[in-house]
Amino acid sequence: MFDLMPFEHRGRNLFNFFDDFEKNFFGDLSTDFAQFRTDILDKGDHYLLQAELPGFHKEDINIDLSDNALTIRAEHNEQNDEKDDKGNYIRRERKYGSFVRSFSTEGINPDAISAEYNNGVLELKLPKQALPEPQSRKIEVK
Template structure:
């Protein structure tokens, strides 16, 4: 139990020391970019999912469903070129950004999902699947 310290990080491993030196010297290149924020509300017979995607156009966003997993992805590619009269660049800037999140949608009627995008907010309506109750019936004996 002497190795368990709940509120403090101890790093006395020789291999981690080299790894930490590399991160502090070159910067941590394995940092995950923050995914876009989502809010999910239960509205009784459906769920409402709001995803914040500011700066994206509707055409930049795709929604895919495969094996009960909904994947929201957004990709933005922008290039600003300014040239002089001779065709030489005065300024050239490029910007690229992409985000992707996946959600388990088991218990959702996949065929009735609807989506809208307005003012940087993607809103999905995810209707709950109707629970199929087992029906009972009587078998006649002949």
């Protein structure tokens, strides 16, 4: 009699089946939409970080540097309201998006970082720290 119950099918839980179906159909939303896409290029004396942030304005982007971590936040909040002459809504649309991502700045000169935002792409120039030149000294034998 228990074999006729639909909650398990050949050792597979029905709830896991629907969860897997949703992930396969929509993708894993926690990884697809939680972060923005970035490329980091090594340009010799500096790194170039390119972050795709389409639809954001320059004012929507905040870059913080703290404890060897560079954090990029982008938050967009837009509301479009259309009302008739009586003040009733004909159409009301809201759009919200928020992204946060952090990067290690170990080996980067934090005082020389610069940023530009053009056509939906944020570019950060991350100059490398100058490596200390090995110093040699003569050790006297006593």
